[in-house]
Amino acid sequence: MKEEDVRKLIDNLQYFDYDAVLNKIRRNVKKPSVLVAGGTGVGKSSLINHLFGMDVAVTGNGKPMTDRITRYEPENCDVVLYDTLGYEVGEDKQQQFYKDVIGFVKEANGRGDVQKHVHLAWYCISAANKRVTPTDLDAVAALAGLTEVCVVLTQIDAATMVELDEIKAVLKKKLPDTAAFMVSIDPRIPQEKMQWDELLNWSLDHLDAGLQLTFAQALGRELQIKHIRADKLINRYVAAAAGAVVCPLPMTDSAALIAIQTAMATHLFNFWGIDRGADKIKEVFVNVVISNTGRIFSRSLLKLIPGAGSVAAVVVNSGVATSFTYAFGRAVNEICYKTASHMAKGEKVDITSAFAMDVIMQLIQKYYNHNNNK
Numbered sequence: 001m002k003e004e005d006v007r008k009l010i011d012n013l014q015y016f017d018y019d020a021v022l023n024k025i026r027r028n029v030k031k032p033s034v035l036v037a038g039g040t041g042v043g044k045s046s047l048i049n050h051l052f053g054m055d056v057a058v059t060g061n062g063k064p065m066t067d068r069i070t071r072y073e074p075e076n077c078d079v080v081l082y083d084t085l086g087y088e089v090g091e092d093k094q095q096q097f098y099k100d101v102i103g104f105v106k107e108a109n110g111r112g113d114v115q116k117h118v119h120l121a122w123y124c125i126s127a128a129n130k131r132v133t134p135t136d137l138d139a140v141a142a143l144a145g146l147t148e149v150c151v152v153l154t155q156i157d158a159a160t161m162v163e164l165d166e167i168k169a170v171l172k173k174k175l176p177d178t179a180a181f182m183v184s185i186d187p188r189i190p191q192e193k194m195q196w197d198e199l200l201n202w203s204l205d206h207l208d209a210g211l212q213l214t215f216a217q218a219l220g221r222e223l224q225i226k227h228i229r230a231d232k233l234i235n236r237y238v239a240a241a242a243g244a245v246v247c248p249l250p251m252t253d254s255a256a257l258i259a260i261q262t263a264m265a266t267h268l269f270n271f272w273g274i275d276r277g278a279d280k281i282k283e284v285f286v287n288v289v290i291s292n293t294g295r296i297f298s299r300s301l302l303k304l305i306p307g308a309g310s311v312a313a314v315v316v317n318s319g320v321a322t323s324f325t326y327a328f329g330r331a332v333n334e335i336c337y338k339t340a341s342h343m344a345k346g347e348k349v350d351i352t353s354a355f356a357m358d359v360i361m362q363l364i365q366k367y368y369n370h371n372n373n374k
């Protein structure tokens with residue numbers, strides 16, 4: 001990356017206007033829509049209830065779209081869900097399902113109005129059935145030509161590890177380009193065995209930018225999902241930091257690097273919406289974090305680089321620049337996340353002590369070592 005490009009990137013990021021962007025998003029809230037498809041009893045309705053925290057079947061306020069598709073638009077939730085009535089095993093019924101559901105998506109997504117499109121399709125296959133049927137494969141392939149589709153392997157508590165591996169192998173072979181996620185609503189299944197987060201991240205990644213935040217909000221997991229998104233933001237600055245140090249430079253010449261770190265901290269602060277509080281919050285942040293970034297940088301380097309006697313003698317190469325920028329980003333991000341969580345619960349936060357220099361430096365040490373030991 002050329003120096004000019006780096007500077008342009010920094011400029012753009014520095015002037016990133018969280019409020020303006022958010023307001024724009026809010027002005028035209030578009031609802032993301034998800035079609036939940038698959039056979040009877042595979043757990044489609046359960047999955048919807050689990051994720052969106054409502055009893056879709058019981059509320060009974062769905063609007064029938066076709067013989068097999070019911071549209072739900074929960075009141076307090078900016079999302080559209082299409083629950084499909086699954087097929088029973090038996091050639092005729094499968095064909096009918098296929099025609100009905102695929103036909104529906106084809107018609108919806110053929111329209112000019114993007115808001116009426118089916119944005120995502122979660123095709124559910126039950127691990128309890130221990131097999132993937134030809135109809136499943138056909139339906140996924142057909143949906144893939146019309147919308148963004150992934151496979152959700154449901155009820156994994158009802159299969160053994162060997163059976164799960166077999167199903168996964170079949171999916172990988174027959175549908176190599178389709179992502180698959182393993183889930184269950186059985187609370188006895190350990191969290192780490194399930195891929196709810198992966199399913200939701202995949203979904204976010206396959207939605208237009210204008211629909212992503214709405215979707216995260218609908219899931220009530222805004223903070224959690226933002227946490228993962230923040231990593232991407234940090235990585236952009238890490239790339240910029242690498243570009244800013246094309247050849248090793250003395251610590252005293254790292255103004256460009258500190259500018260990148262300052263912009264990153266501001267961006268994260270914006271990203272988490274912390275600056276939407278009182279004006280004073282912004283002031284404290286600028287006085288505490290922004291004005292100390294250079295000092296944190298030099299002090300941390302002295303601690304982190306063995307044998308470094310004085311700041312002036314420390315040479316910053318591209319490796320140090322990226323490791324430090326990453327660690328600093330993660331440190332600020334962690335504090336922002338915690339602060340935002342407290343604020344979301346209506347708790348009072350003392351920004352000054354949350355972002356105290358020694359707190360940041362301790363976290364930097366943790367992430368710097370973590371990154372270097374990988």
Ligand SMILES: Nc1nc2c(ncn2[C@@H]2O[C@H](COP(=O)(O)OP(=O)(O)O)[C@@H](O)[C@H]2O)c(=O)[nH]1
Pocket residue numbers: 039040041042043044045046047086154155156157158183184185186
């Ligand atoms: N063991 C187990 N049972 C489930 C799971 N998800 C759903 N079920 C049960 O499977 C049955 C069918 O679920 P339902 O959501 O109605 O399936 P649908 O026909 O695809 O909508 C119900 O009795 C659910 O309680 C799961 O993850 N594990």
Ligand SMILES: [Mg+2]
Pocket residue numbers: 044045046083084
């Ligand atoms: Mg159902």
